[in-house]
Amino acid sequence: MPKAYVFTRYGGPETEALVELDRPSPGPGEVLVAVRAAGVNPVDWKQRTGYRRPGESGERDFPAVLGNEVAGTVVETGEGVTGFAPGDEVFGTAVAGGYAEYALLAAHITAPRPPALSVTDAATLPVAAATAYDGVHQLALPAGATLLVTGAGGGVGVAVVQIARALGVRVVGVASEAKKDLVESLGAVHVTSGTGWTDRARAAAPDGVAGVYDLVGGDVLREAADLVADRTKLITAGAPADAAEALGGARVLRARDAAVLRAVAALVVGGALDPHVTRSYPLEQAGQALREVEDGHARGKIVIEIGATA
Incomplete structure (x- = not known):
């Protein structure tokens, strides 16, 4: 049976386990992929603790597979899905977990993987890079303006800095001293956190x-x-909407569609965006990959390699 890395109840790392699960079947609007790589994000461990994205409701069925973004090969398509066929190389947002040998993707948040885009880079785009892209375009700052980015050394932050710089925006990146070289290498002015x-x-x-x-x-x-005079130019992907709204700001508005995935893929292929995959782990070490992100030590992006990624 296929393997998957799951959490068995809400809580901490003690709830996680590598298990065998039946291969899922795609429902209407879904694509089943053989996963080749899965990106690791803070939202993954937050969901393990019971966190819900805005608009999400209902309880999870346990064991619940961890992970939200994957790249892989189409195995089967569900009712109503067009534009994808078995054998296609794709990347997208997992419906119910991505740290697994097989995962279901929502077809409308799935895009073809260009041949020039590596599997590991593609696996980092649906959550981290797409969140960065959505937020930068939500702010719509003119070229020459200064953008302050907190958490600039993480997966989303690294993408925010590069996407903003590609639009001619000056960036001040707040991150730990250990991430100074990384932040400055992206073209941002580094400010030490703390x-x-x-x-x-x-x-x-x-x-x-x-x-x-x-x-x-x-x-x-x-x-x-x-630090910002116009609070409408204050956005967050690190706090609930009500926390931002109380300060006059807003949550990042996510498009969650394939058009954004194609856009960020084009930025990577064109050289404007490097996801900075700094470390990868096999599925059997998914817990270690998640700890690195949960403990805040990750520089750039962490990826779980599940199938051949060459």
Whole structure:
């Protein structure tokens, strides 16, 4: 039977396990893929704790497969699906988990993988890069404006910096000292996170910032709000909508469609976006991959390799 990395109830890492599950069958509007690589994101462990995305409701069926973004090969298509056939190389958003040998994708959030786009890079795009793309275009800052990015050294942050820079936006990236070289290599001005970071940010942007893209939430989001004059240019993917709205800002508005996937794939193929996959793990070590992201130590993106990725 196919293997999958799951959580058996809400809680911490102790709920995770590698198990065997029946191969899923695609329903209407779904595509079944043999997974070759799965991206690892903070939302994965947050869902294990019971987190719901805006608009999500209902309880999960356990065991629940972890993971939200994959790249793989189409095996079967469900009723009403057009444009995909068995053997196609695709990447997209998992319907019910992606850390598995087989996963169901929502066809409307699935795109063909261009031959020049590697499997591991493709697996990082549906959540991290697409979130970055949506937020940068939501802010719509003009070329030459300054964008402050908190959590600039993580998977989404790395993509935000590059997408904004490709549009001519100046970026100040807040991240740990350990990620300074990474942030600066992307073309951003690095500001060390931690106590006093707002003073350092003001020094790095003496004329102020035109927008804030927050990926941390909590106190960092509240402190960042004081750095932008126009609170409509304050967005977050690191905090609930009500936390952002209380400060005059908003959550990142996700398009969640294949057009965005094609757009970010084109940025990678064209050289404007490097997902910075810094480490990969086999499915048997999915727990270690998730710990690296959950503990906040990941630089760039972590990927789980499940099938051949050459």
